[in-house]
Amino acid sequence: MLAALTSADAVTWLSISVKAFAYAATLSAVGSVLVLVALRDLSEGGRSALRWTAVFSALAAGLFTALRLPVRASFLMGGTWDGATDPMILGMVADSPLGNSAVLRLVGLALILAVLWRARAGLALALTGACIASASFALRGHALGEPQLILGALITIHILCLAFWVGAFAPLARAARRDPPARAGALAHEFGRRALWAVGLLVLAGGITLALLGAATPSALTSPYGQVFVIKLMLFAGLLSLAAVNKLKLTPALLDAAPGAGTRLRRSIGVEAGLVAGILVTTAALTTLFAPPGNADNAQATLSAPVSGPVQQTFGDAS
Secondary structure (H helix, E strand, O other): OHHHHHHOOHHHHHHHHHHHHHHHHHHHHHHHHHHHHHOOOOOHHHHHHHHHHHHHHHHHHHHHHHHHHHHHHHHHOOOOHHHHHOHHHHHHHHOOHHHHHHHHHHHHHHHHHHHHOOOHHHHHHHHHHHHHHHHHHHHOHHHHOOOHHHHHHHHHHHHHHHHHHHHOHHHHHHHHHHOOHHHHHHHHHHHHHHHHHHHHHHHHHHHHHHHHOOOOOHHHHHOHHHHHHHHHHHHHHHHHHHHHHHHHHHHHHHHOOOOOHHHHHHHHHHHHHHHHHHHHHHHHHHHHHOOOOOOOOOHHHHHOOOOOHHHOOOOOOOO
16 A cells, blocks of 8 residues: 555655545535525525535636646656647546546536526536536446446445535535524524435445445455555545534533533634545545455556557546
8 A cells, every 4th residue: 555655656646635625626616506405494595605615625626637637647658748748648537437427517607607606506416417417426436336227326425425524614614603502503404404314315325336336245354455545434434423422512502502612612613624535635645545355447557658559448446
């Protein structure tokens, strides 16, 4: 594991970084729309701020999603700038699963911009875009294996549930800072009820996906993929622990207008956001450098050499 990380070149690390930023911005854009739809206790000011969060996140996600294509093309040409601007190589990457996924995601992100249209039709378009952007993750990587339809559905559900969690960070922190304690507590309580379902589906979809990929076995922990995945699980366990503290302790304190409850909730949300960032960076590295045990598409082999002729047809990493 450490050998693969330390031996990665600058282009590989650039690929990991761009991928992580694309993940984060996409989750923020999708999650902001989902929170707008799901949480009725948002204040009018909170709704307005969340609409702009969705827009700026969608624009950032579009930028980083588009950047993934020249970065991948650069890798295929040995990490050179010429590779990133070569029309033929860019065309090959655009025709790959990475390109298909990027196009679908850009369509979804563009629809999310309709969230500024303060009518039901605008929110409906934005919600459709959020679902499309989430489904784009199912067009490449692990989801291309069999059973493809089931894996695609599970990955889409996984992304939607995680996005809802991530999308709630900003409005909850804003409410804890600006709204009266009773209103902020009511919003946190409502989110906690919805999040129970989201977390349950998130864990269930992730577990079934791992089982289908053949990565949910004790022997898998000895592989580089398994070792990095354990780090991801530890970060997720910390995230769940903080979420439990927020629901069982900080939210009731906020409802009771306990002194300092809002500040403690904001700090807790900040730590949660940091853990999510760690999970996204770990996921970006995991899916770039390694493939699950039993997955015929070995991502490490893909990264070990630039493309040569038609033998590499997907030009994709693990996710």
